[in-house]
Each structure stands twice: as structure tokens, then as C-alpha cells.
Amino acid sequence: xxxxxxxxxxxxxxxxxxxxxxxxxxxxxxxxxxxxxxxxxxxxxxxxxxxxxxxxxxxxxxxxxxxxxxxxxxxxxxxxxxxxxxxxxxxxxxxxxxxxxxxxxxxxxxxxxxxxxxxxxxxxxxxxxxxxxxxxxxxxxxxxxxxxxxxxxxxxxxxxxxxxxxxxxxxxxxxxxxxxxxxxxxxxxxxxxxxxxxxxxxxxxxxxxxxxxxxxxxxxxxxxxxxxxxxxxxxxxxxxxxxxxxxxxxxxxxxxxx
Numbered sequence: 001x002x003x004x005x006x007x008x009x010x011x012x013x014x015x016x017x018x019x020x021x022x023x024x025x026x027x028x029x030x031x032x033x034x035x036x037x038x039x040x041x042x043x044x045x046x047x048x049x050x051x052x053x054x055x056x057x058x059x060x061x062x063x064x065x066x067x068x069x070x071x072x073x074x075x076x077x078x079x080x081x082x083x084x085x086x087x088x089x090x091x092x093x094x095x096x097x098x099x100x101x102x103x104x105x106x107x108x109x110x111x112x113x114x115x116x117x118x119x120x121x122x123x124x125x126x127x128x129x130x131x132x133x134x135x136x137x138x139x140x141x142x143x144x145x146x147x148x149x150x151x152x153x154x155x156x157x158x159x160x161x162x163x164x165x166x167x168x169x170x171x172x173x174x175x176x177x178x179x180x181x182x183x184x185x186x187x188x189x190x191x192x193x194x195x196x197x198x199x200x201x202x203x204x205x206x207x208x209x210x211x212x213x214x215x216x217x218x219x220x221x222x223x224x225x226x227x228x229x230x231x232x233x234x235x236x237x238x239x240x241x242x243x244x245x246x247x248x249x250x251x252x253x254x255x256x257x258x
Contacts, residue, residue, distance in 0.1 A: 015065055015066050016063050016064070016065060016066070016099075016101070017064065017065075017066050017100065017101040017102050017181060017182055017213050018062070018063065018064040018087055018099075018100055018101075018182065018213065018215075019062075019063050019097075019098075019099040019100075020060055020061060020062040020063070020086075020087075020096065020097070020098055020099075021061055021096055021097040021098075022059050022060070022061060022095065022096040022097070023057055023059075023060040023061075023062075023083075023086060023093045023095070023096035023097070023098060024055060024057050024058045024059060024060070024093060024094050024095040024096055025055070025056045025057040025079075025082050025086060025091060025093050025094050025237075026053050026054065026055050026056070026094040026095075027053075027054045027056060028051045028052070028053060028054075029051060029052060029054045055237050056079050056082040056237050057079045057082055057083060057086070057093070057237045057238075058237045058238050059096075059238060059239075060083065060096070060234075060237075060238070060239050061239065062083075062232060062239065062242070064213060064215065065213070066211065066213055067208065067211050067212070067213060068213055068214070068229050068230065069208050069214045069216070069227050069228050069229050070213070070214065070215050070216070070228060070229065070230055070231070070232070071216050071217075071218065071224035071227070071228035071230070071231035071232070071245065072084070072215065072216065072217040072218075072231065072232050072234060073217075073218070073219075073221065073224060073231055073232070073233050073234070073248075073249070073252055074217075074233060074234035074235060074240075075235070075256075078234045078235055078236065078237070079234045079236075079237040079238075080186075080217040080234050081108070081186055081217065082237075083217075083234065084106065084108060084184050084186055084215065084217055085106075085108070086098060087100060087104070087182070087184060087215065088104050088106035088108065088184050089104065090106065090108075100182070101181070102180075102181025102182055102213075103180045103181045103182065104180060104181070104182045104183075104184060105131065105175050105176070105180035105182070105183050105184065106175075106184040106186075107171075107172065107175050107176075107183065107184060107185050107186065108184065108186045109171075109186075113126060113127040113130045113131075114126070114127060114159055114167065114170075114171070115159065116158065116159045116160040117158055117159070117160065118158065118159060119155065119156050119157060119158055119159070120146075120151055120154060120155040120156070120157060120159060120162070120170060121142075121155050121156060123159055123170065124138065124142060124145055124146075124155075124170070124174055125138050127171070127174045127175075128174050128177065131174070131175065133177065133178075137177075137178075138177075141177045141178070144177070145170075145173045145174055145177060146173075148173045148176075148199075148203075149166075149169040149170045149172070149173040150169065150196070151166060151169065151170060154166065165193065165196075169196055172200055176200075176203055176204075176207075179207050179210060179212055180207070180212055181212060181213065182212065182213045182214075182215065183204065183207055183212055183213070183214050183215070184215045185204070185214065185215065185216045185217070185218075186217050187217065187218055187219065187220075205227075214227075216228060221249055221252070221253065224245065224249065225245055225249055228245050229244070229245070230242070230243060230244055230245065230248075231243070231244075231245050231248045231249060232248075233248050233251070233252050235255075
């Protein structure tokens with residue numbers, strides 16, 4: 001298995017904030033299904049565990065330009081989320097080179113980093129800290145976060161009292177407190193009720209107009225068609241097509257229909 005990888009984090013600037021060269025991600029998975037931790041321990045102690053390599057990405061070459069609204073499409077399990085996690089610095093690639101210039105805010109799981117027993121207020125400080133914000137920065141932006149999430153009446157309640165939509169609104173508001181150089185979206189152009197969806201989409205579009213690079217992985221081809229300049233089609237972990245939306249999406253639709 002190739003192990004030579006390079007992940008470079010560089011200051012923002014330039015026209016290519018995301019540059020991937022021959023990127024591959026390989027997971028080791030057991031050959032047989034394991035249904036409990038106890039079963040895993042017993043099989044491991046007895047030396048009966050056998051693994052195989054599962055390549056989630058292979059040989060991906062991709063450059064995204066500054067200020068671009070870039071789409072990623074593909075079937076379930078094609079490797080879209082793995083690609084976003086590599087760009088977001090959550091996963092280290094098994095092979096290849098990754099260069100990311102500037103700050104990255106990943107909106108992959110809007111409830112990640114939240115604790116159900118903490119209040120909304122406490123979760124704002126916790127989640128923002130995980131994203132790299134200092135306490136003083138959160139102090140300055142706290143009222144904006146609560147107001148944008150429309151949670152003024154509930155911010156002192158524990159998160160377990162919140163609905164899924166309220167948690168999603170809070171997660172989006174925390175993640176979008178400040179303008180990032182790169183915003184990574186995994187199916188999150190629809191957050192909360194229709195009114196909040198419009199508001200969150202307008203904020204994302206404002207980021208793009210002010211120079212942020214937006215990555216959107218989505219099963220909604222209408223969303224990709226409406227918002228994105230270019231699109232990458234991922235198939236079985238490989239880059240099947242890359243180019244303008246008007247060229248790639250018709251080909252992808254024909255593949256889905258067949």
C-alpha cells in the first residue's frame with residue numbers, strides 16, 4: 001500500500017486554494033462482519049481476524065479555484081464524503097499530495113461537537129472552541145449566533161430539549177460565525193424550516209460573493225445545477241468527470257438512468 005503522502009496547510013492567497021494530486025484513501029476492513037466489540041476482541045486474541053484493503057479514493061487529481069462554487073456528485077458510497085474530509089483535514093490521505101490554502105470550515109455534521117446535557121449557550125462555546133475560535137471571539141459574536149439561529153428563548157435550556165431542526169440551526173450559526181476561506185458543505189444547503197433555509201443559503205452566497213471558495217457535495221442535482229460553476233463526478237473512488245456543470249451533469253444523469 002502506498003504510504004507516501006503530503007498534506008500542506010498554507011496561508012490564504014493565490015488562485016488555487018485546493019490542489020489535490022493523485023490522492024488515495026485506503027481503509028482496512030475485516031473480511032467478516034463483526035457484530036460486537038466482544039466478538040472483535042475474541043477474534044483478535046485468537047488471531048482469526050483477516051483484513052482487506054478498501055480504497056475509498058484512488059488517484060484523484062483536483063484543483064478548485066478561489067471564489068468558486070464547486071459541486072461534487074456521485075452515488076452513495078462513491079467517495080464524496082471521504083473527499084470532503086480529506087480537504088477539511090479530518091482524514092489524512094493514504095497516498096498523494098494535498099495542498100489547502102487558508103481557513104476551512106466543514107459543515108459535514110451540524111451536531112458534531114455538541115453535548116446533549118449542556119445548554120445551548122455552553123454548546124456554542126464548546127463547538128466554537130473545537131472550530132478554533134477563542135473565548136473572546138465567541139464573546140463578541142455570541143449574540144449574533146443566538147439571533148441568527150433564532151434561539152433566544154431556548155439558549156439556556158439543555159440541548160436534549162431541542163428539536164433536530166433547532167440543533168441544525170445552532171450548528172450552522174456557530175460554523176458560519178465568520179467568513180472562512182473555504183466552506184465545505186455535505187448536503188447542508190437545507191437547514192431548518194424554509195425561512196431559515198433561505199437565510200442560510202443567502203449567507204453562503206454572500207461568502208461566495210466576498211471571495212470564499214464553496215464546496216458542495218449533494219444528491220440534489222438541481223441544487224448543484226443552480227449554484228455551482230464546475231462539478232466533479234466521483235465514481236467508485238475515482239474522478240469520472242470534471243468540468244462545467246452543463247457538460248458533466250447531463251452525462252451523470254444518463255449514467256443514473258442507465
